[in-house]
Amino acid sequence: MRAICTLLAIMICGLPATAQEATFLTRQLTPETALKAAQRALTNCRTSGYQVGVAIVDRGGVLQVLLRDRFAGPHTVEVAINKAWTAVSFRQDTMTLDRSSQPGQPAAPIRHFSRVTVMGGGIPIEGGGSLLGAIAVSGAPGGEADDACARAGLDAIREDIEF
Numbered sequence: 001m002r003a004i005c006t007l008l009a010i011m012i013c014g015l016p017a018t019a020q021e022a023t024f025l026t027r028q029l030t031p032e033t034a035l036k037a038a039q040r041a042l043t044n045c046r047t048s049g050y051q052v053g054v055a056i057v058d059r060g061g062v063l064q065v066l067l068r069d070r071f072a073g074p075h076t077v078e079v080a081i082n083k084a085w086t087a088v089s090f091r092q093d094t095m096t097l098d099r100s101s102q103p104g105q106p107a108a109p110i111r112h113f114s115r116v117t118v119m120g121g122g123i124p125i126e127g128g129g130s131l132l133g134a135i136a137v138s139g140a141p142g143g144e145a146d147d148a149c150a151r152a153g154l155d156a157i158r159e160d161i162e163f
Helices: 002-014 031-047 075-090 094-100 108-112 143-161
Strands: 053-058 063-068 122-127 130-138
Touching: 031 053, 031 063, 031 130, 031 143, 053 075, 053 143, 063 075, 075 094, 075 122, 075 130, 094 143, 122 143, 130 143
Parallel strands: none
Antiparallel strands: 053 063, 053 130, 122 130
């Protein structure tokens, strides 16, 4: 019996561990890449005649870059930051989230959470299957225009973040 127990102990110790790693690696946008995206979004809106605020947050929702055009309203700063935070928190663009959180929809209660801003203009930034952060624009006339400017910013770094 003792020989069987010893054999079982040896076999169990030889099995690969199924426990998760104690640490993990994440990818982050560099400040230069985040700034490049924000600048392109701002330029795109400016070309269309819009004065906006642009925010980039990292994957944890912490502000990384904020640009505000000279005549953008003071509200654009907080709204852009919160749109980006919302996009990264829920891992979806805020235009889609706006539709899915309308009254009567399953996600409607999220509108009562502080900082959640469900109007177009916030887009998660993903590269190589990893969530890297989010970009958001505020100040163009309507969420669709904000969204278009944010997508221009995302397009500016697409090749840089695909790995």
